[in-house]
Amino acid sequence: xxxxxxxxxxxxxxxxxxxxxxxxxxxxxxxxxxxxxxxxxxxxxxxxxxxxxxxxxxxxxxxxxxxxxxxxxxxxxxxxxxxxxxxxxxxxxxxxxxxxxxxxxxxxxxxxxxxxxxxxxxxxxxxxxxxxxxxxxxxxxxxxxxxxxxxxxxxxxxxxxxxxxxxxxxxxxxxxxxxxxxxxxxxxxxxxxxxxxxxxxxxxxxxxxxxxxxxxxxxxxxxxxxxxxxxxxxxxxxxxxxxxxxxxxxxxxxxxxxxxxxxxxxxxxxxxxxxxxxxxxx
Ligand SMILES: C[S@@+](CC[C@H](N)C(=O)[O-])C[C@H]1O[C@@H](n2cnc3c(N)ncnc32)[C@H](O)[C@@H]1O
Numbered sequence: 001x002x003x004x005x006x007x008x009x010x011x012x013x014x015x016x017x018x019x020x021x022x023x024x025x026x027x028x029x030x031x032x033x034x035x036x037x038x039x040x041x042x043x044x045x046x047x048x049x050x051x052x053x054x055x056x057x058x059x060x061x062x063x064x065x066x067x068x069x070x071x072x073x074x075x076x077x078x079x080x081x082x083x084x085x086x087x088x089x090x091x092x093x094x095x096x097x098x099x100x101x102x103x104x105x106x107x108x109x110x111x112x113x114x115x116x117x118x119x120x121x122x123x124x125x126x127x128x129x130x131x132x133x134x135x136x137x138x139x140x141x142x143x144x145x146x147x148x149x150x151x152x153x154x155x156x157x158x159x160x161x162x163x164x165x166x167x168x169x170x171x172x173x174x175x176x177x178x179x180x181x182x183x184x185x186x187x188x189x190x191x192x193x194x195x196x197x198x199x200x201x202x203x204x205x206x207x208x209x210x211x212x213x214x215x216x217x218x219x220x221x222x223x224x225x226x227x228x229x230x231x232x233x234x235x236x237x238x239x240x241x242x243x244x245x246x247x248x249x250x251x252x253x254x255x256x257x258x259x260x261x262x263x264x265x266x267x268x269x270x271x272x273x274x275x276x277x278x279x280x281x282x
Contacts, residue, residue: 004084004108009132013189014110017085017130024235026087029062031223031232035164039154039276040065040125042217046280047152049073053120056144057081058111058153059127063092063104069123070101081106082114083127112137116144124153129193138207150282151209157216158195159184161275164221168239171260172253176242191237197277209281217278220271229270230258 006014016022025032044065049055049072057066060081070079081104083089089106096104107114112131122141131137141151159165184192187199194200197214204212223232234243234254243253261270 003086004110008110008113009136010084010110010112010130010189013130013132014084017083018087021236022085022087024240025085026062026091028232028235029064029088029091031228032236033062033064035221035223035232036125037064038219038221039217039274040068042276042278043123043125043152043154044068044072046213046278047121047123047150049077049121049123052076054078054118055080056116056119056122056141057127058122058124058141059083059130060092060106061085061088061125061127063089063095063106065123065125066092066104066106067096067099067101070096070104073103075103077103079104080116080119082109082111082116084108084110112140114140116141118146119144120146120149122149122151122153124155126155126191128153129155129191130189131193132189134193134203135206138204138209142208145282148282150280152278152280154217154276154278155194155200156191157197157275157277159192161195161218162273164272164274165237167260167264167272168233168257171256172239172242175249175252175256176246194277200277200279204279204281211280211282213280215278217276219274221274222269222271224269226258226261226265226270229261230254233257233261 051074053073055069060066060083066079066081093106201212201214223229233239264270264272
């Protein structure tokens with residue numbers, strides 16, 4: 001149940017992550033963690049958590065990275081997972097309890113406006129691209145950082161730099177009635193809000209960060225074997241939207257995605273190139 005009311009600057013995202021995609025992410029967290037895990041680790045390496053630290057995991061979702069950070073700060077540290085999505089936080093709380101990681105706590109709050117307790121570091125795996133006002137949000141996160149504190153996160157580059165998404169999308173586009181999925185408005189809240197690395201650098205500077213490193217990371221990622229990949233693609237991202245909006249075309253969409261993915265099978269399952277920014281700022 002949603003405790004956080006869909007109000008304030010990110011009301012639309014609160015509704016979206018609670019009622020539209022949150023339940024799907026909650027149900028599919030294993031496949032999504034399999035895909036994003038390696039990219040999250042790249043950002044955790046840039047954060048370099050130390051024992052006993054207090055950290056914030058922004059947009060922690062189902063909590064995989066909160067748990068990983070908690071293991072690194074140890075039992076005397078504290079990791080606060082912050083997210084707007086009740087169904088995803090339910091999964092995170094359950095996983096933390098199952099893992100016996102008492103040094104975690106989860107808050108259903110808007111990271112753009114919540115007054116966080118003082119922290120040594122803030123982290124995010126793909127949870128910072130949805131703010132209505134990214135400068136206000138990053139300034140708010142920066143306010144929580146103690147002297148010498150740092151922020152590290154991973155976010156997507158452009159859609160074009162992410163064939164793991166464009167390949168299935170191109171395969172289904174000829175099947176869709178009318179036009180292809182609507183073009184992405186540059187900089188608008190969403191997965192590709194920080195596609196432009198220079199703009200991202202400017203947003204962080206405007207929020208008060210001075211030491212800013214934005215590094216390009218290109219590597220292959222995947223959801224698993226062919227069937228898992230097809231099933232996941234049909235439920236998340238732009239292909240998931242198309243499958244939901246065109247139920248009559250679902251069998252054809254499924255076949256087209258399977259054919260596209262089959263060309264990218266490896267001994268480790270379906271693997272396709274991704275492009276992300278690994279960011280550190282202080
Ligand atoms: C792409 S998901 C990533 C989830 C998780 N970090 C992971 O890697 O699996 C984005 C997450 O950001 C959260 N989010 C979006 N806007 C937010 C906001 N203003 N404050 C806190 N969390 C937010 C969403 O609810 C969602 O869980």
